[in-house]
Amino acid sequence: MATNEGTMLALRKTAPHPGVELVRTPLPPGPGRSEVIIEVAAAGICGSDLHIDEWTPSYAFLTPCLPVTLGHEFAGRISAVGQGVEGWRIGDAVTVKPSAPCGTCAACLDSRPDDCTNRRAVGLHQDGAFAPYVTCPTSQLLALPPGIDPTLGALAEPLSISAAAIRNGEVRRGQRVVVFGPGTIGQGCALLARRAGAEVTVIGLNDAARFATLRSMGFDRLIDLADDPAALKSTNPYDVAIEAAGAPAAVNLAISALRLRGTMVAVGIHAKDVPMDLTQLTRRQLRLVGSARGTHDIWLETIAALGETPDLFAKMVTHRLPLTQALEGFAAGHRREASKVLLLPGASA
Ligand SMILES: [Zn+2]
Ligand SMILES: [Zn+2]
Incomplete structure (x- = not known):
């Protein structure tokens, strides 16, 4: 939650060696053109976050992006909209496709954004959702099904990976x-x-x-x-x-x-x-x-499935912790005693 000094708590990877840190960072500036700010309801700790914490060689590609706030599986409500934003309003419950196409490569210019190989991800290359607020381009937003607990929207990203595996298999x-x-x-x-x-x-x-x-x-x-x-x-x-x-x-x-x-x-x-x-x-x-990231239609399918049986998917969540207990959540993930750990940034002081 914001304090008087205009800062917020965030879980960040600060340096290219093992560990993650809970630190105070400035609140994000107002949203830019075609961007929104999302008040994070929940962000899941992913296997890749655990690898990034351990700093295994497969994540060395992130070194130029540090320091960065982690958290790429998340959902919440829009709290501010930038200029030129159409179709989204403050209060809308959304989840986010974290990996955004570059917009300028041959695949992007040919309207095949899912084939872009020059992607940047919220929560990996740029600040993510282990914080009360995160900035995202509207191109990456997806509406949650009406009536669904917005924290469950944090399951959409990992479920889209599973859905891609089922499709590719x-x-x-x-x-x-x-x-x-x-x-x-x-x-x-x-x-x-x-x-x-x-x-x-x-x-x-x-x-x-x-x-x-x-x-x-x-x-x-x-x-x-x-x-x-x-x-x-x-x-x-x-x-x-x-x-x-x-x-x-x-x-x-x-x-x-x-x-x-x-x-x-x-x-x-x-x-x-x-x-x-x-x-x-x-x-x-x-x-x-x-099989890895899901295409846009796989995301739509995933969110529809989540909306049909939210109580079934909710069983995947074994821990809901305030952001202040993020390190405990990481420890539970490393010990494999947890299924999905959700961090709830709004629940922390
Ligand atoms: Zn993930
Ligand atoms: Zn591209």
């Missing part, structure tokens, strides 16, 4: 799908694969807490490899395997779990290069597809 009704990794992305994949009519199994490792979340959402095909390392081998082959663990061992397990001509979707982020049994991929004619 071409998951269909009647298929058998195995998801490696019961974190937020894996949980989203499980929910959306089931919604598409697939039978879903989820694989974890020492994942009692996150399996409890999945059980509460009605999943009972859950295999914890710590309890029984061979349990996966005794199940029938799967049509689609989704690697959402970012754990090197999961890659070859996913490959070996597939039927002939099955599809593996790689959506986990790995801290370094991963050895892979490519001969199995060749001999069994598997398909390997990488």
